[in-house]
Amino acid sequence: MNLSSYLPLTETTWYILIALTEPGHGYYIMQKVETLSRGTVRIAAGTMYGAIEHLLKQKFIKSIKSEDKRRKVYQITELGTEVLKLEAERLRHLVQVAENHAL
DSSP states (O other): OOGGGGOSOOHHHHHHHHHTTSOBOHHHHHHHHHHHTTTSOOOOHHHHHHHHHHHHHTTSEEEEOOSOTTSOEEEEOHHHHHHHHHHHHHHHHHHHHHHHHTO
């Protein structure tokens, strides 16, 4: 499977995947994304659940058992982790090019 076909990730997807390196429910993800982005990315509830459904379909995240029956808990999958690593590598390259040639 050519994982680079999933790239580039949207900023929202990037932050959601990073947030889900630890299991979390929707509200946790929303709070974590806002914290990680230093307040520059805020995800509305409707956007969040649409993104979760998309990431589930892509198998980047999975639903895991939770003791709280009222909340669904999600976690990044091995595939999601691999895609996240590829995106980090791609972004590092972009920064390196900018530092070497433009800044």
